[in-house]
Amino acid sequence: GQQVMQIPQYQHVQEGEDFTTYCNSSTTLSNIQWYKQRPGGHPVFLIQLVKSGEVKKQKRLTFQFGEAKKNSSLHITATQTTDVGTYFCAGISNQFYFGTGTSLTVIP
Amino acid sequence: NAGVTQTPKFQVLKTGQSMTLQCAQDMNHEYMSWYRQDPGMGLRLIHYSVGAGITDQGEVPNGYNVSRSTTEDFPLRLLSAAPSQTSVYFCASGRGVKRRTDTQYFGPGTRLTVL
Numbered sequence: 001g002q003q004v005m006q007i008p009q010y011q012h013v014q015e016g017e018d019f020t021t022y023c024n025s026s027t028t029l030s031n032i033q034w035y036k037q038r039p040g041g042h043p044v045f046l047i048q049l050v051k052s053g054e055v056k057k058q059k060r061l062t063f064q065f066g067e068a069k070k071n072s073s074l075h076i077t078a079t080q081t082t083d084v085g086t087y088f089c090a091g092i093s094n095q096f097y098f099g100t101g102t103s104l105t106v107i108p
Numbered sequence: 109n110a111g112v113t114q115t116p117k118f119q120v121l122k123t124g125q126s127m128t129l130q131c132a133q134d135m136n137h138e139y140m141s142w143y144r145q146d147p148g149m150g151l152r153l154i155h156y157s158v159g160a161g162i163t164d165q166g167e168v169p170n171g172y173n174v175s176r177s178t179t180e181d182f183p184l185r186l187l188s189a190a191p192s193q194t195s196v197y198f199c200a201s202g203r204g205v206k207r208r209t210d211t212q213y214f215g216p217g218t219r220l221t222v223l
Contacts, residue, residue: 009148033211042198042214043151088150095166096141096212098151 004091006099014107019076021102023089032065032072033090037101043088046074079106109134112215114199120221121189129184129218131199139202140182141166141212142174144195151198157182189222196220 003026013019023032031050035043047056049065049072056063062075072089084106089099115130133140141156153166155174163174171193173185182201186193196219200212 004150006150035212042217043200043212044214045211048211090151090212095156096153097167098143098153100148100150 004089004097004099006087006089006102008102009100010103010105012105012107013079015081016078019079019083019104021074021087021089021104023072023074023091023099025070025091025097027093028069029091029093030069031092032069033092033096034063034072034074035088035090035098036085037088038085041085076104079104081106081108111135112199112201112213114197114215114218116218117216118219120223121186122223123190125189127186127189129186129197129199129220131182131184131215132180133182133199133201133213134180135201135203135213136179137201137203137213138179139210139212140176141200142172142182142184143198143200144168144193145198145217146195154184154197186220191222194220194222 006023033048034046037043047063053067054065060077064073086101086103088101091097112133138159142154143151145151152168154172157163157176160176160179196217198217199215202210202212
């Protein structure tokens with residue numbers, strides 16, 4: 001069946017370092033979304049990518065959708081303590097398939 | 109707007125008990141869904157609905173029932189609770205029947221423990 005995998009599962013970075021999480025699907029996706037979940041909280045929508053090869057930026061966050069629409073990445077430049085949380089991708093084909101998430105810890 | 113609300117926030121059940129997790133949204137969203145979140149497993153779709161009277165199964169539907177009698181409400185019923193159903197449950201909603209790919213708004217979650 002459909003699988004969406006994310007790596008790494010955990011990442012610890014020093015404040016100011018960059019961070020990247022990768023999302024890979026076993027099948028072609030129509031869209032991909034990214035969500036952030038703060039510790040103890042609920043997922044909050046960040047962005048949606050639709051087009052093959054699409055790149056979108058939100059301040060220090062850069063999102064990419066692969067050419068084959070089977071993978072995506074989220075890159076954070078110069079992490080801050082406010083970036084702490086778990087980042088999920090959600091691949092969309094006939095329904096939503098969330099990735100396993102990457103938990104980011106930022107060390108001050 | 110209250111957004112997506114869920115009750116209760118916490119629940120402890122004994123094996124075999126049944127209960128209903130409540131979910132309501134006030135954004136007139138047609139699409140609603142239930143997820144469970146377990147450590148290292150991400151969010152797994154249990155059931156979803158594209159409008160009142162229409163429901164469908166997600167990835168892990170066994171042991172759960174849903175109904176959608178109104179646009180606003182989408183309750184999740186555990187028929188006979190098992191320890192494997194210990195998890196955090198999130199309800200989510202989004203706009204439009206044909207816009208299943210639109211933004212999903214999540215409720216605060218229900219933390220369920222089955223002993």
